[in-house]
Amino acid sequence: MSADRSNTLTQSNAGQGRAVTLQFGNNALLSQLLGDHDRHLIRVEQALGVRLACRGNRIAITGDATQVETAQVTLNGLYSRLERGHQLSSSDIDAALKLNARGAEPRLPLSDLPAIRTRRGAIQPRSPGQTGYMEMLARHEMVFGIGPAGTGKTYLAVAQAVAMLQTGQVDRIILSRPAVEAGERLGFLPGDMKEKVDPYLRPLYDALNDMMPGDQVIRRMAAGEIEVAPLAFMRGRTLSHAFAILDEAQNTTPMQMKMFLTRMGEGTRMVITGDLSQIDLPNGVTSGLADALATVEGVQGIGVTRFSRQDVVRHPLVGRIVEAYDQRATAEQDVVRDARRHHRSRESDSGTSK
Structure with missing residues (x-):
């Protein structure tokens, strides 16, 4: 059974949370999707803040509704890649998460990517x-x-x-x-x-x-x-x-x-x-x-x-390093801007007192 065709067994909503259960037809491919010692599943959990539990050929996803949807799309897309003969690495998991992240544009199915x-x-x-x-x-x-x-x-x-x-x-x-x-x-x-x-x-x-x-x-x-x-x-x-x-x-x-x-x-x-x-x-x-x-x-x-x-x-x-440098540059620009604003304010006050 293809994950992209019909693999969502149950869905439930509780407040802002959501629970989805996916079923996969090929246990050998499912094992590759999970990764050694479930490391791929753990990577998805940590990135999205959802809970993933695998029993048999089913994966249950629970958490914030938006993040559950992202996890569902990501797992389905990765399983489809396995069906087409691709292998998965940790970098492939990270790439799929980025491509399906909230606000990512264009947000295309992994099968439709250039x-x-x-x-x-x-x-x-x-x-x-x-x-x-x-x-x-x-x-x-x-x-x-x-x-x-x-x-x-x-x-x-x-x-x-x-x-x-x-x-x-x-x-x-x-x-x-x-x-x-x-x-x-x-x-x-x-x-x-x-x-x-x-x-x-x-x-x-x-x-x-x-x-x-x-x-x-x-x-x-x-x-x-x-x-x-x-x-x-x-x-x-x-x-x-x-x-x-x-x-x-x-x-x-x-x-x-x-x-x-x-x-x-x-x-x-x-x-x-x-x-x-x-x-x-x-x-x-x-x-x-x-x-x-x-x-x-x-x-x-x-x-x-x-x-x-x-x-x-x-x-x-590397991404965190780039972000740290960007944050420092922004902070330095704010300091310079505040100093200039303070200087202009003092000049204005000086002119008024004269």
């Missing part, structure tokens, strides 16, 4: 922000992905690039980053120019190697089908029938950003990713990413996805 298909398998979104971003990558010629670390901005862009290369929709992939000296000077690093800049490009190599076999990456790079290079190497070129990704774009200057955006040629897709809270430019230098958003956002054919800390899909602690 996917990027590479020869290493299908990649599905793990947060509402990723869902919209993946749809935008499929539709728009130029996409900006803005948000904190760990939201999958670059990883999904590389996945889309690899998928389009493997299906012949583009002839080559170009991955670029500005080589900004974030606390360490390039000139003091050992080796030739390539060896000096490769550490800055390492995340792009890592993403590529996740999408295709290492020997294929090496072969395609040798053939010129994949190019990983600092942003400075883009000057004077026109990129045609390519998928170009500019990563860490917050560390470009306005002139560098304009240079990159105007490299676009026929049949080319471009993705620009960055985090405006992680700018490493010298004081007083405007971020090219911020300048570009103020200039081209709203232009036809350009899509912009803004991720939040709720879209962080790395270790859960």
Whole structure:
């Protein structure tokens, strides 16, 4: 019996609480849904504040009505994934909870989510922000992905690039980053120019190697089908029938950003990713990413996805770290604002007394 078709045996309401019992037809799949020592079930319980009890092939859910509904949708969706042959990990449970959370938009059934298909398998979104971003990558010629670390901005862009290369929709992939000296000077690093800049490009190599076999990456790079290079190497070129990704774009200057955006040629897709809270430019230098958003956002054919800390899909602690920094930044802004208000008030009182 499929969990998505008919698995709700009983429902009851008591005040604001609710109780639902689900039944699943395949005990082997149910065991995978529960996880070792019921760890998946415990994860859902802790995240939603509901109580889950499994007896035989049934799972009883009790708690706040809204959270019970979220748990029901989440468990049904995960069971459907198991029916289609997918395996479940702890990160899959976390992703399903985010996608079905209260207020999550778009809130789609797990079976209806977009996917990027590479020869290493299908990649599905793990947060509402990723869902919209993946749809935008499929539709728009130029996409900006803005948000904190760990939201999958670059990883999904590389996945889309690899998928389009493997299906012949583009002839080559170009991955670029500005080589900004974030606390360490390039000139003091050992080796030739390539060896000096490769550490800055390492995340792009890592993403590529996740999408295709290492020997294929090496072969395609040798053939010129994949190019990983600092942003400075883009000057004077026109990129045609390519998928170009500019990563860490917050560390470009306005002139560098304009240079990159105007490299676009026929049949080319471009993705620009960055985090405006992680700018490493010298004081007083405007971020090219911020300048570009103020200039081209709203232009036809350009899509912009803004991720939040709720879209962080790395270790859960990363999301809490991002939130802590955001809270501190907000508190500091409040202190500055209160100080300015107090200063203006004193100036006003001084003027009145005169």
